Amino acid sequence: MRKPALQPSRPSIRYVSPRYQGPAVLAFAVIIVTGGAIFWKLVDSAFQRVFLRAAIRGHYAFDSAYDIVRDLLAWHLAGLFVGVFLAGSVLVLLLIAATRHGIGKAVASLRASADGDLSTPTGTGSIGELDRFGKKIDAARSYTLASVLEIRSDAAALAASGIAPEEFRLRWDELKQRIRRIAP
């Protein structure tokens, strides 16, 4: 019989992080809407002009209005695609660069922590989620540093205290317990 309580808990995976993906989605939406608005404005004025001219000249050679503006429409659609794609690509590259910078700082900070530097700020950057993440890393490092410094100061004090053996033993055991609680 299966015992669900004994199964190892699997860490949950969240696919949507509004703080990280939200600004990217908004920025893409702004690019698409701006591109669409520019396209609309340009195509509208160009089509009005072309259709007016075509109406006066009488384009018997064309089967439909589409035939009159085919090339114009193709160029404007190509322009819309290139413009939106280029702006989107720049946004992607900026986002990747900001992530690389922010996470790179976090990695450097954790590597420095392994060497004992727990006080230099991580400085992950200005993107909301990365900034918050950097602060969480700093908080974990500060927490560790505070524990270690407190134990260190108590250990030094206890070594020089000269207190009674019973009291010494009590504080010795307490110190051991506190050391055990570092990164349990």
Next chain:
Amino acid sequence: MSGPGAAGNGPLIHRRYVLGLLLRLCVNFAGGVGILFVILYFALSRSLPADYEGVFHALRNLSPFLRPILAISVLVYAILACGSTSALCVYILHKVAGPLYRMELILDQYRSGAHTRTVSFRHDDQIQPLAQTFNLWIGALHRDRHRWLATMMNAERHCLQDEATCRAEMEEALRKVAEDMARYR
């Protein structure tokens, strides 16, 4: 990863991931423009009459409807493109956002004093060096903690001898531990 020294030296975000993202964006935007083209094609492809007057009136009558036709086409394009790009962003960027969220949970657990396990991300996640360097740090803390405890327990062994030796060894162990902890700053 070959050892602790190599931890976190891999690329944070793989070039293949970036190229894949750009390629998907390209296909996505091309699809959006394709839909816009189809809408405008059907709106403008009605046959024109064969005589001059018919063409003149057909084209003049088209002008007042052109703006709303374009506006609706662009609106449909914007809605579809925004929707598909949002889905793409969520799908692609979760390979960065997911590990970040996971690390935040682990950091919160660490601060709450819960048992800290080594971290590993999903196989295709980005920012893998983050997990590796976190494991490196926690590993260093574990090693130091074991060394400090070993120093103290080694001193306790002298308590089988006389009281004075025991006390001297314990005080010496405390000084060693305090000195060892001085590397943390």
